[in-house]
Amino acid sequence: MTHEIRMAGDEDFFGWLPLFEAYCNFYDTELDDAKALIVWNWIRDDANPLEAALAVDDEGRPVGLAQFRAVPDTLKATRGIHLDDLYVDEEHRGAGIGRGLIEFVHARAAELGTGGVTWTTAADNAEAQRLYDELARRTSWVTYEMDA
Template structure:
């Protein structure tokens, strides 16, 4: 089985949707139609910073997604990418799909002159095994303020 990584296209909505729903469910968020359409429109809007890649199987079915956006780094005066969301369908995990998605985002960041950063849940140990193999774990502490 081979997997190709490519930008999300207009015809990918119904393949992307169950992947994004799985991602939302994993992190304890409900995905309704309105939220799905907002995020999809962000991805498809060339004026919005959010971008996306999908991993597709031999039949062209999306089996993984990566959502990312430009992130200026004032300390290095470069622009890299922030990987917001990474999700691989459960039956395609441990096959290299997640790695290929991250490496593709990293290649795009290199074109901008920067790197890639992301966060994950502390208990997401399966993903962290991959992340530890690809990137440097930082000591930064994340804070959030609700709207």
């Protein structure tokens, strides 16, 4: 089965939603209607930096997503992309979709002139890290979070 990777369009909401919900569930985060609509509106708003790419199967059904945004890199005085969310439907894992989505985002970063993509993942997400270690350099940066 082949998969096309393309930017999400207005008509993709109901294909995107189950993937985003599964992603949220993977990270033990509840997705309610309000949150889903806020994130979707960010994706569809040209004034917001968040974008989404979808991997679709032969029938046009979304089976993977990547949500990302352009960010400034002050140390290099350029712009790159931060990959916020990456998810592939469990039934379609192992078919190269995750790799294809990351490579698609990397190509978008090259359009900005840097080719740079950064992302984080949970320390216990070993399955994803096997792919990430093949594609990118693991850094020594430590991530912190401060709650509102």
